[in-house]
Amino acid sequence: MSNNKKNPVTPKIPPQSPTDTEKSGAHDAGTKTEAQQDPKSMAEIAAAQSETGIVNPHVDTRTAKRTGKDSVFTNMFQQRKYLLQLYQALHPEDTSATEDSLTNITIENVLVNGQYNDVGFLVNDKLVILVEEQSSNWTMNIIVRALFYIDHTLQIYLGEREADLYGSKKVYLPETELYVLYTGDRVDRPDKITLREQFYTEPKERRTAIDVTVKMLYGTVHPEKIKGEDIIGQYVSFTKEYNKQVKEHGRTAKAVSETIRICMEQNILREYLGSRKKEVVTMMMDLYDQDRILEIHIASEKKIAAEEARNEGIKEGIKEANREAEKEKTAAIMRMLKLGKLTIEEIAACQSVSAQSVREIEAGMLQEA
Numbered sequence: 001m002s003n004n005k006k007n008p009v010t011p012k013i014p015p016q017s018p019t020d021t022e023k024s025g026a027h028d029a030g031t032k033t034e035a036q037q038d039p040k041s042m043a044e045i046a047a048a049q050s051e052t053g054i055v056n057p058h059v060d061t062r063t064a065k066r067t068g069k070d071s072v073f074t075n076m077f078q079q080r081k082y083l084l085q086l087y088q089a090l091h092p093e094d095t096s097a098t099e100d101s102l103t104n105i106t107i108e109n110v111l112v113n114g115q116y117n118d119v120g121f122l123v124n125d126k127l128v129i130l131v132e133e134q135s136s137n138w139t140m141n142i143i144v145r146a147l148f149y150i151d152h153t154l155q156i157y158l159g160e161r162e163a164d165l166y167g168s169k170k171v172y173l174p175e176t177e178l179y180v181l182y183t184g185d186r187v188d189r190p191d192k193i194t195l196r197e198q199f200y201t202e203p204k205e206r207r208t209a210i211d212v213t214v215k216m217l218y219g220t221v222h223p224e225k226i227k228g229e230d231i232i233g234q235y236v237s238f239t240k241e242y243n244k245q246v247k248e249h250g251r252t253a254k255a256v257s258e259t260i261r262i263c264m265e266q267n268i269l270r271e272y273l274g275s276r277k278k279e280v281v282t283m284m285m286d287l288y289d290q291d292r293i294l295e296i297h298i299a300s301e302k303k304i305a306a307e308e309a310r311n312e313g314i315k316e317g318i319k320e321a322n323r324e325a326e327k328e329k330t331a332a333i334m335r336m337l338k339l340g341k342l343t344i345e346e347i348a349a350c351q352s353v354s355a356q357s358v359r360e361i362e363a364g365m366l367q368e369a
Helices: 020-031 042-052 068-077 080-090 142-160 195-199 231-249 253-265 270-275 277-284 290-339 344-351 355-368
Strands: 102-104 118-123 126-133 175-182 192-194 213-217
Touching: 068 080, 068 118, 068 231, 068 277, 080 102, 080 118, 080 126, 080 231, 118 142, 126 142, 142 175, 142 195, 142 213, 175 231, 192 195, 231 253, 253 270, 253 277, 270 277, 290 344, 290 355, 344 355
Parallel strands: 126 175, 175 213
Antiparallel strands: 102 118, 118 126, 192 213
């Protein structure tokens, strides 16, 4: 492939500017007290929701998504405005990047069907992949997830450029950066992790050729270079506030509304939350979210498995009981034969077996004697 690289096709991004109504709603929602947010009728509730997008925590009983933060993560960084802020947080030294130089190539559902929380984009022929991990139980398997992401992303990248992998000319590959944003609690916080060191224990001279290096992020990337938090640090603060509210209120509308209100008051993702308040609430609140469906499916499968095991146990128990009964009956027949007071036919009638069965038992006794 020649060095005349084709410019990536830039997807059309819808206007992000909030309307005056949304701006007003964002301000009002962030300053109202609980008493003011308690309308007296269903009509007022509907009107309040329509105007501000904030559900009434006292009457809305929907369940907040466990993946609500994931949804906010991908939704926010699908917008080029915030994607640029993300890149600038990672590379404050690059002042040439603009919104027009960014191409979002996030791959939906790389490994699973459902919510995903990965972001991939190209900027000046540099491929940046950011994977978010929220789990309180840290797993190094996230490196493998990143490896699969690189594979999928490069296939798309080369396919769009009609790169000839079987040709004699070397194809062009973009410089690739891999990041993991970890928002959970972890004592050990390495700056980077590698596939080779974590998954292969062979001596260095015999180690696998495959390797992936992942840079770890835990909040604001370059605090020494900026005042306050960059957009990555703000997102981490948002997740921590959400976790705090869920601990206090459970996965409820109250937890969602309080998270948004507090974050806006503290200038955490204020512009994003204010301009897309309704959308954020919708993402974080869902009666039949995918996690709940999965929970129901797993519970159902466990119930079916338990019932099958119980039925199998009953069947096995019956078989064992029958085997014990047969052993006792055989022992009784042998005792009667030894006494010699009853005929074979009388023994058969007494034990409810055929005369032939009695004869076979007798023959066995004679052989053993």
